[in-house]
Amino acid sequence: xxxxxxxxxxxxxxxxxxxxxxxxxxxxxxxxxxxxxxxxxxxxxxxxxxxxxxxxxxxxxxxxxxxxxxxxxxxxxxxxxxxxxxxxxxxxxxxxxxxxxxxxxxxxxxxxxxxxxxxxxxxxxxxxxxxxxxxxxxxxxxxxxxxxxxxxxxxxxxxxxxxxxxxxxxxxxxxxxxxxxxxxxxxxxxxxxxxxxxxxxxxxxxxx
Amino acid sequence: xxxxxxxxxxxxxxxxxxxxxxxxxxxxxxxxxxxxxxxxxxxxxxxxxxxxxxxxxxxxxxxxxxxxxxxxxxxxxxxxxxxxxxxxxxxxxxxxxxxxxxxxxxxxxxxxxxxxxxxxxxxxxxxxxxxxxxxxxxxxxxxxxxxxxxxxxxxxxxxxxxxxxxxxxxxxxxxxxxxxxxxxxxxxxxxxxxxxxxxxxxxxxxxx
DNA sequence: CGATTTATGTAATGATCGACACAAAAATCA
DNA sequence: TGATTTTTGTGTCGATCATTACATAAATCG
Numbered sequence: 356x357x358x359x360x361x362x363x364x365x366x367x368x369x370x371x372x373x374x375x376x377x378x379x380x381x382x383x384x385x386x387x388x389x390x391x392x393x394x395x396x397x398x399x400x401x402x403x404x405x406x407x408x409x410x411x412x413x414x415x416x417x418x419x420x421x422x423x424x425x426x427x428x429x430x431x432x433x434x435x436x437x438x439x440x441x442x443x444x445x446x447x448x449x450x451x452x453x454x455x456x457x458x459x460x461x462x463x464x465x466x467x468x469x470x471x472x473x474x475x476x477x478x479x480x481x482x483x484x485x486x487x488x489x490x491x492x493x494x495x496x497x498x499x500x501x502x503x504x505x506x507x508x509x510x511x512x513x514x515x516x517x518x519x520x521x522x523x524x525x526x527x528x529x530x531x532x533x534x535x536x537x538x539x540x541x542x543x544x545x546x547x548x549x550x551x552x553x554x555x556x557x558x559x560x561x562x563x
Numbered sequence: 564x565x566x567x568x569x570x571x572x573x574x575x576x577x578x579x580x581x582x583x584x585x586x587x588x589x590x591x592x593x594x595x596x597x598x599x600x601x602x603x604x605x606x607x608x609x610x611x612x613x614x615x616x617x618x619x620x621x622x623x624x625x626x627x628x629x630x631x632x633x634x635x636x637x638x639x640x641x642x643x644x645x646x647x648x649x650x651x652x653x654x655x656x657x658x659x660x661x662x663x664x665x666x667x668x669x670x671x672x673x674x675x676x677x678x679x680x681x682x683x684x685x686x687x688x689x690x691x692x693x694x695x696x697x698x699x700x701x702x703x704x705x706x707x708x709x710x711x712x713x714x715x716x717x718x719x720x721x722x723x724x725x726x727x728x729x730x731x732x733x734x735x736x737x738x739x740x741x742x743x744x745x746x747x748x749x750x751x752x753x754x755x756x757x758x759x760x761x762x763x764x765x766x767x768x769x770x771x
Numbered sequence: 772c773g774a775t776t777t778a779t780g781t782a783a784t785g786a787t788c789g790a791c792a793c794a795a796a797a798a799t800c801a
Numbered sequence: 802t803g804a805t806t807t808t809t810g811t812g813t814c815g816a817t818c819a820t821t822a823c824a825t826a827a828a829t830c831g
Contacts, residue, residue, distance in 0.1 A: 359829050362827075384593060385680050465736060472593050483740050514746075532691050542729050545757055548757040566799080567799050570807085597787085597788090611789095
């Protein structure tokens with residue numbers, strides 16, 4: 356390569372991974388520049404030169420999270436053999452990823468910015484959009500299940516997708532409260548127990 | 564009454580209600596003294612004289628929340644005719660209370676302090692304990708259902724309670740993301756669809 | 772080599788955080 | 802009335818927030 360100027364003295368990818376973990380554990384607003392520079396092992400001018408600002412660093416941390424943790428949770432969904440297997444894999448992967456001893460519990464995308472605030476509202480809106488995309492992605496996979504004859508065309512796949520994503524988001528709270536992997540798996544199994552009742556025609560009461 | 568000294572010039576109960584709503588909307592750390600004094604219509608020395616500190620004000624707001632919103636969500640649970648009716652009432656009340664146009668979406672107890680932080684960790688621990696009490700309360704109501712013969716003695720009532728509380732906590736996230744009352748009710752119905760499968764003996768796979 | 776470019780460490784910016792000192796105001800008590 | 806007690810409004814405390822000036826260090830280019 357041989358680029359001009361003094362070379363960077365730290366590993367940018369490693370520093371980003373550290374930053375991601377701090378945001379994950381403490382939230383966007385709850386993370387201070389002091390927290391970040393301490394965890395990344397660099398001074399603030401280096402952080403600004405490499406990542407732009409706290410908000411831009413967070414956005415790059417979001418990408419890193421999607422590529423690593425997000426992939427581990429969601430990776431099995433698109434190629435799952437059935438719609439049920441996709442949902443099952445999604446929730447069971449969640450139970451595992453949310454309870455690793457070396458990583459913060461729960462989900463970065465769900466927990467990082469839940470409250471409206473002037474100086475973080477763009478971040479919050481981004482996260483809301485990402486969560487909506489999760490519902491849309493699961494709905495799309497369920498729609499495949501309708502095409503495959505696994506799910507009734509009468510079923511409300513949007514509602515089913517929203518339900519399972521809601522359970523997964525609740526698991527973030529539970530993980531924060533100290534729930535074990537086994538407990539999260541039991542929650543996932545309970546949620547999956549509704550499946551047979553959901554994939555048929557909707558009950559008459561729903562359209563009344 | 565006739566107490567000594569200059570009388571308070573503001574309504575303490577009304578000011579507490581305003582403070583509760585600010586904490587509810589913006590979270591504990593996300594709420595500043597400036598936010599509070601503006602919403603309550605008083606200056607900070609009056610706030611400190613009447614409520615002690617930001618943390619003590621929050622704790623009193625928590626009590627107020629439990630007595631009003633909490634009661635509206637939970638009130639029907641203890642006296643419900645059946646265990647199923649209790650859970651149904653819990654989730655349906657939640658869908659209504661979480662989506663009132665004049666109030667912040669979602670639950671104060673669930674959303675206010677999810678991240679560990681030095682100057683708010685006692686508050687966070689209190690909220691964790693309150694959420695654990697919710698699970699314990701629902702479990703106790705389900706246990707009554709076991710006694711009444713509605714639920715199999717083999718069923719894992721602790722897991723069932725944790726599952727339904729998890730769904731309700733996920734509904735807080737959904738409400739924050741703009742879900743409507745109808746959408747939350749659909750989530751609740753989907754969660755309730757698991758009920759028949761949950762109240763029998765646990766599947767063999769669960770104990771393997 | 773000297774000139775240029777980029778990164779680093781120190782230190783400081785203005786803004787905001789929660790909390791409080793202080794004195795004036797408004798009530799009761801003697 | 803004067804003494805006592807409590808609240809109110811103004812102003813400010815040190816600490817911390819995200820961000821950046823500035824000078825120095827370390828690399829490449831000519």
